[in-house]
Amino acid sequence: MDSQNLFAQAQKVIPGGVNSPVRAFRAVGGTPIFIREATGARVVDTDGNEYIDYVASWGPMILGHSHPEVVAAIRDAAGRGTSYGAPTALEIGMAERLVSAFPSIEMVRMMSSGTEATMTAIRLARGWTGREKIVKFTGCYHGHADSLLVKAGSGVATLGIPGSPGVPRALAELTIPLPFNDAEQVRSAVARHGEEIACIIVEPVAGNMGVVPPRPGFLETLREVTRASGALLIFDEVITGFRLAYGGWQTLTGIVPDLTCLGKIIGGGLPVGALGGRREIMEHLAPTGPVYQAGTLSGNPLAMSAGITTLDILRGKSYRDIERRAADLCAGFLDRFRKKGLSVRINRVGSMFTLFFTADEVVDFDSASRSDTAMFASFFRGMLAAGINLAPAQFEADFVSFAHTDEEIARTVDACAKALKTL
Ligand SMILES: *Cc1c(COP(=O)(O)O)cnc(C)c1O
Numbered sequence: 001m002d003s004q005n006l007f008a009q010a011q012k013v014i015p016g017g018v019n020s021p022v023r024a025f026r027a028v029g030g031t032p033i034f035i036r037e038a039t040g041a042r043v044v045d046t047d048g049n050e051y052i053d054y055v056a057s058w059g060p061m062i063l064g065h066s067h068p069e070v071v072a073a074i075r076d077a078a079g080r081g082t083s084y085g086a087p088t089a090l091e092i093g094m095a096e097r098l099v100s101a102f103p104s105i106e107m108v109r110m111m112s113s114g115t116e117a118t119m120t121a122i123r124l125a126r127g128w129t130g131r132e133k134i135v136k137f138t139g140c141y142h143g144h145a146d147s148l149l150v151k152a153g154s155g156v157a158t159l160g161i162p163g164s165p166g167v168p169r170a171l172a173e174l175t176i177p178l179p180f181n182d183a184e185q186v187r188s189a190v191a192r193h194g195e196e197i198a199c200i201i202v203e204p205v206a207g208n209m210g211v212v213p214p215r216p217g218f219l220e221t222l223r224e225v226t227r228a229s230g231a232l233l234i235f236d237e238v239i240t241g242f243r244l245a246y247g248g249w250q251t252l253t254g255i256v257p258d259l260t261c262l263g264k265i266i267g268g269g270l271p272v273g274a275l276g277g278r279r280e281i282m283e284h285l286a287p288t289g290p291v292y293q294a295g296t297l298s299g300n301p302l303a304m305s306a307g308i309t310t311l312d313i314l315r316g317k318s319y320r321d322i323e324r325r326a327a328d329l330c331a332g333f334l335d336r337f338r339k340k341g342l343s344v345r346i347n348r349v350g351s352m353f354t355l356f357f358t359a360d361e362v363v364d365f366d367s368a369s370r371s372d373t374a375m376f377a378s379f380f381r382g383m384l385a386a387g388i389n390l391a392p393a394q395f396e397a398d399f400v401s402f403a404h405t406d407e408e409i410a411r412t413v414d415a416c417a418k419a420l421k422t423l
Contacts, residue, residue, distance in 0.1 A: 002047045003034040022058075022155040027393040028377040033384070038065035040403040043389055051389035052408050052415075054398040058391070059207075059239045059264040062322075062351075063313055064403020070268050070309050077305035083297055090304035097311050098266070098276055101247040104235075104256045105276035109285060110299040114238035114263030115143025117273035118201065120285075120293045121259045122147055124275070125199035125232040127291035128284050133193055135200040135231075137180040139209030139365025139395070142201055142236050142261070151177040153208030153365065158393040180206055180364040181214065183221040194229040199259075201234040204249035207397040208239075209368045210354030211347040219255050226258075232281070238263040238273070239397065242311065244350040245319055265314075268306030271297075317402055322351040325409050326400040329353075332413030340420045351400040355379075368395060375423070382419025388412050 010017035018024045018032065025032045033045040041064050043053045056062065063070065077090075095108040111117055122134055122145070134147060141154035149156065149164045150172050156164070163172055176193065178185045180202075190197060200222050206212040226233040235257040237248040242265040245252050250260070259277040266272055276282070286292045297303075330346045330353055337344050343359040356362050357372040357379070376394040383390050391398050400409075 003045055004031050006034045006046060007031045020155070022158055022391075022393055022396065025392050027158045027373065028380045030381060032392070033389070040064040040066070041401055041405070041408050049387070051384070051387050052404070052412055053389045054400065054412075055389055055391050056399040056401055057269060059243065059352075059397070059399055060267060060269050062243060062265050062399070062401050063268075063310060064401045065269075067310075067313070067403075069313060070306050073268075073305040073309040074270070074302050077301050080301070082302055083300055085296065088299065088301055088304070090301055090308065091299040093308050094266070094274075094299070094304050097308065098262065098274060101242075101311075102251065102260055102276060104250055104258070104278070105260055106279040107282035108274050108276040109282065109293065110304070111273035111275065111293075111295050112271045112297050112300065112303070113143065113273045114236075114261065115145055115273070116295065117238065117261040117263055117275045118142040118148055118234075118236055119145035120275050121201065121234045121236075121261050122199065123293070124259065124281065124284060124291050125234065127289075128232065128281055129198045129230060131196050131198040131231070133174050133176060133196045134198055135176045135178060135186070135189060137202055137206070138177045139180055139212075139368060140201075140203045140206055140236070141208035142203075143238075146171045147175050148201070150175040151365075153206070153395055155393075157209060157365070157369070157395045179366065180209070180212060181218050182364070183215075183218050186221055186225060190225045190229050190231075194231075197229060197231045199232040199234050200226055201236055203236050203239065204253075204255070205240050205244070205349050205352075207352060209365045209395050210356055210362065210371075211349055211352050211397045212362060212364065212368065213347065213349050215363065219253070223255055223257075232258040234259045234261065236261045239352070241265060242314055243352060243399075246311075246314055265310065266307045267303045268310035270300070270303040270306045272300075272303045272307060319350065322400050322402055322404070325404055325406065326351045326353055328406070329400065329409045329412060330355075332409070333416050336413065336416045336420055339417075340423070342420070342423075352397045353400075354394075354397055356394065378423055379419055382422045383415055386415035386418045388415045388419075
């Protein structure tokens, strides 16, 4: 059945026809493609059209879709039962891998989504410090828990929602949003509210206002002021964890946060989240400590099997390979846009990138939001028609996986030339 019929049917029983807002194509128009199957770097829709995929399930599919070893691990685990509500050896295997990959992580609690990880991180920071205010950055997205849905990126930015109805004002008032990459504003906010701030949470490389790298010194300032004021520094590495290196941004840079949120890649395509950090802070969680957190499906054996297998395969990979392919792709895009006489900006960090329809440097949410979103939408539709599945909104990241071949990268650049003819 074709996507158009399915979308009509879906809208009768699912709000907007989707189970996560950005999938609805609101920002780009048209009907979302309903996926029938996916292998390697390709997805196939229900109409039988094949696309080279850069959405990668919004980040998790770094090995490509249906990786045979990951699929075998899930099948194998499912044959032994899908959930027990009791501990398993698999959970230790996952925790040990995360502890050894992240210098800042001594203990880990597994969960079922990135949202749970950030929500728990905030609660733990508040419980640990006895303070209530939190600092986040405009355009960073940390899942959809109440305290974090303030000036958030991703779908919230795409739909232009300033905050969300349903978030109590009392909670929103405890969140201090600051511009990303502005160390001075962080210093003055901490000077003003220092004694009340429980934590600063940040995507060390922003991915949810489109890709925006941290300026040199920005994350170092966050580390310095939190240490001095007694607040916790939380790195939300839900996207960047195992995306830019085996480990996280902290592994590459040596900037050590107090708590780290993980998700996406560590579940190998199954629902997952994790919170890690120093032993003394992590032991403040129940049952050793008073801060409550729980989950019926936490540490689920299918998710652990898919995640462990993914991590073990990544361990043997060279991240330079995907970085080079992403660099080739971005260089190809820039060349085609230049030939067309259009100025665009591409922000790329490793294998994640965003093509912004603006002539100016993109360093924060303000500069990202000066992009021409109508032009983005038109480009997106042209690419889709040419067989390329990009993230369907300007304020998102695209991902190159280990399954993308040089031939697929070249085909994507050719498709770009084609899409530009219709722009
Ligand atoms: C996706 C994402 C989350 C939320 O994870 P879910 O599994 O969707 O709840 C949190 N933080 C960042 C940086 C993300 O990209």
